[in-house]
Amino acid sequence: MKELLAESSNVGYPAGMEATPAVQACIPTAGRRERKKQRTREALVDSAFRLFAEKGFEATTVEEIADAVDVSSRTFFRYFASKEDVLLTFQDEQFGAMKEAFAARPADEPVITALRRASVSILRACEDGAFGFDPERFGCIRQLMESSPAVFGSSLEHGQRKHAEMTRLVAERMGVDPVTDMRPHVVAAVVNGVFHTAFELLGSGAVRAERFSDALSELLLTLEGGINFPAAAAASPASAD
Amino acid sequence: MKELLAESSNVGYPAGMEATPAVQACIPTAGRRERKKQRTREALVDSAFRLFAEKGFEATTVEEIADAVDVSSRTFFRYFASKEDVLLTFQDEQFGAMKEAFAARPADEPVITALRRASVSILRACEDGAFGFDPERFGCIRQLMESSPAVFGSSLEHGQRKHAEMTRLVAERMGVDPVTDMRPHVVAAVVNGVFHTAFELLGSGAVRAERFSDALSELLLTLEGGINFPAAAAASPASAD
DNA sequence: CCCAAACGTGTCACGCTGTGACACTTGTCG
């Protein structure tokens, strides 16, 4: 689970610049301070999830979350920008995993197909608890999004903030330049929209699917008939090897 | 402009229940009270837009808005559920107009095409001040959405709340049942996503378009190549007359 | 014409979120 937090793994040193050898002591489990901080953070997340599940999102105050871990509410806000932010952390993990899965799809799959297979596989992992994902938390978030507009809203916003990254990935796969070609933008927009709609359909019971992954899969399959642009590999067989 | 606020016009009496004849005195410009309330509301909207444009969204407090109209901040919240809500009012008008325009598109146009033409025509009206729309406010909202995440977020949320309605309209045009056919849902999701992406592209300057309507048009045109389901009229020539 | 119910509003009080400033403790490194 932790490895998904590893900040996309290739950031930090702009390619071509080797880390100064003296600073290689930066192993993740460095000082006691760092470890303590990590423990506090996780305790806060735990506490938040427990209370949210127990009393609902709005009914839970930041002070309660902090008190349960025996820190001040001020400290809570040093770890999270807002009450909603606690939940977004988890979504970041999912998104990171999905990016990896997407990148790993065979190059001859069209984008929407690849996106569907990647996201469905990750979601299933979340639902089943595979991979180190906690299915309890996944379910909790789902429930919170359905019951609390504030949570749903911040999830929408958060998703939109991922837009640029998604666009870049799609453009890469398609082998086009997102500055001149609008298709990657459209794909990212569309997928994001479908994601949230799947959530809503599930919440309102307007779809016979039980699991989120099933609802999403169905929507994306529908979409596939239309907007399914071929990947670069399929479009230009020149680079096929 | 006011007629767009007319609450979709067919709500109020569940079909088959005639209004009690004695209550037909409900002309919109009824009592003095009603008129005064309307004036206060508009004054608040005016005040809010002026201050937002002048000092930005977050920097403007509800108290300032209310003070400028000489009412208490408590009263502000009797008119609007939140600070963001003032802006959403305007978006409702646009959405209403767009629904009308969409419904008025020729029956042989595929959904995305119809959606594109309808929304672009309304947006152009907003931009040009046709139709009673105030282009100044339109521009103001655009700027606020780009600069303030809170505004953008609530717009996202608001858009999602319109989802069900949009789905219904699309399903109607396609002549299918949205319970069994997922396509209308996908269309609604997709269009909503593209809308917000157009906004974002425009804000980040990632598109050469100057006007929002141009950016949206380009994205929807791109989309059209793919997901463009035929309308019911085109699909089943049985009803062609 | 006047009275009473309904309605809009102001005022007061409050809880919660989120932030800034400053002091204090604890870990870290030379």
Added chain:
DNA sequence: CGACAAGTGTCACAGCGTGACACGTTTGGG
């Protein structure tokens, strides 16, 4: 060990949003 940095608590505060109650005005009816 001693200086410095990082994390935390405390206090103060601004702003959003809501509940309760009192006061004035509108409205409609006897």
